[in-house]
Amino acid sequence: MLVEFGNVGHPQLAGEPAVTSMDVPLSPVGDVDGLDFSEGLSAADLALHLARNPGMVTHLPGHSAAIAILDAWRAHSGQVPPAWVSCPGNPDLERLLAEFFECARGKPDDVEATHHTVSGPPGVGPEAEVAS
Amino acid sequence: VTRLNCGYDKQAAALAGGSQFVAAGTATAITATTMTKTGAFTGLTLDYHVVVIVDQTTPFGAWFGLIISNTNDALTVDRWNNPGTPEGAAGTPTTGTHNYSYLIVPGSAPAMYMALSADTAAVSATDTSLASEITTSGGGLIRQRAVYAHTAGTSTATLTGTFTANGSDSLPVTVAKVGTFSTVAGATGKPMWEESLVAGNGGPGVATLNVSGDQLTATLTITL
Numbered sequence: 001m002l003v004e005f006g007n008v009g010h011p012q013l014a015g016e017p018a019v020t021s022m023d024v025p026l027s028p029v030g031d032v033d034g035l036d037f038s039e040g041l042s043a044a045d046l047a048l049h050l051a052r053n054p055g056m057v058t059h060l061p062g063h064s065a066a067i068a069i070l071d072a073w074r075a076h077s078g079q080v081p082p083a084w085v086s087c088p089g090n091p092d093l094e095r096l097l098a099e100f101f102e103c104a105r106g107k108p109d110d111v112e113a114t115h116h117t118v119s120g121p122p123g124v125g126p127e128a129e130v131a132s
Numbered sequence: 133v134t135r136l137n138c139g140y141d142k143q144a145a146a147l148a149g150g151s152q153f154v155a156a157g158t159a160t161a162i163t164a165t166t167m168t169k170t171g172a173f174t175g176l177t178l179d180y181h182v183v184v185i186v187d188q189t190t191p192f193g194a195w196f197g198l199i200i201s202n203t204n205d206a207l208t209v210d211r212w213n214n215p216g217t218p219e220g221a222a223g224t225p226t227t228g229t230h231n232y233s234y235l236i237v238p239g240s241a242p243a244m245y246m247a248l249s250a251d252t253a254a255v256s257a258t259d260t261s262l263a264s265e266i267t268t269s270g271g272g273l274i275r276q277r278a279v280y281a282h283t284a285g286t287s288t289a290t291l292t293g294t295f296t297a298n299g300s301d302s303l304p305v306t307v308a309k310v311g312t313f314s315t316v317a318g319a320t321g322k323p324m325w326e327e328s329l330v331a332g333n334g335g336p337g338v339a340t341l342n343v344s345g346d347q348l349t350a351t352l353t354i355t356l
Contacts, residue, residue: 012286019284025219025277032272033316034219035279035294056329056339058347061296068294071349072281075290116285
């Protein structure tokens with residue numbers, strides 16, 4: 001499952017907007033083969049749990065996907081919250097992350113024009129890859 | 133995080149297509165972890181490559197395996213994976229003599245899976261396995277697919293695993309080392325990266341899981 005963030009804090013990009021993409025292996029709740037996500041968790045409860053458990057060990061069974069995403073985000077963000085989050089494959093996870101970071105939901109229509117993406121720097125879209 | 137010598141081998145294969153070739157043919161036999169084609173792999177070294185098998189008999193089906201080793205006549209894979217859910221249960225292609233086409237493609241995903249260990253020794257670049265890897269059947273601390281994340285335009289990527297202990301795990305356990313692999317089956321394949329969590333080894337500190345439901349999250353930042 002693809003989760004994307006609007007990143008304006010990556011240390012290598014000096015504040016230039018970029019897309020951070022995460023490939024999240026989502027499995028049924030309790031399945032040991034991947035990460036799980038249970039609907040309904042509030043952002044406030046998630047934040048409280050993380051504040052009480054600031055190290056590597058947490059205790060939120062059924063929510064390992066959210067835990068992993070937030071830990072990965074810390075490594076990309078320069079401690080700056082994302083401008084937006086997009087997860088069309090799981091609207092409730094997108095809702096949770098947007099509430100947690102207090103950011104917008106959904107990828108901007110002009111993302112290729114304004115962000116570093118896999119197609120290139122701002123202004124370069126996927127058509128450039130086709131042309132090359 | 134330390135890139136192991138065998139990790140460089142994996143990276144070379146993944147980036148440059150490996151030292152060998154793309155091959156295709158018809159398999160003569162399949163087991164849960166092997167594929168046979170007499171003489172087809174003579175003189176070749178195919179570990180780190182991906183082999184795709186396609187059942188040519190109704191109702192068809194396709195699976196892929198990460199090649200661990202090969203002989204002149206057979207490939208050994210970690211298992212046959214379902215393409216849509218490589219983190220899920222193993223695929224179950226019909227075994228024995230059956231009508232399969234196969235395709236060996238260059239490259240692989242050399243660090244798709246993450247594994248844990250209680251081993252406190254420092255990481256050595258010459259490691260070729262994750263010592264004392266946790267492989268408890270049915271446990272929540274076994275090798276699992278990692279979250280891969282990358283920010284466009286940057287030179288780093290991250291691999292993140294969140295492991296939730298369950299009733300099958302032997303607890304408490306103090307996790308002291310993390311490794312990444314191309315294969316999902318525990319104690320198979322060679323690691324690409326390892327990181328010791330031991331503070332004395334430069335890590336962030338070991339993590340102890342005491343009860344079912346405790347989770348360990350580890351993020352490895354790798355420079356591409």
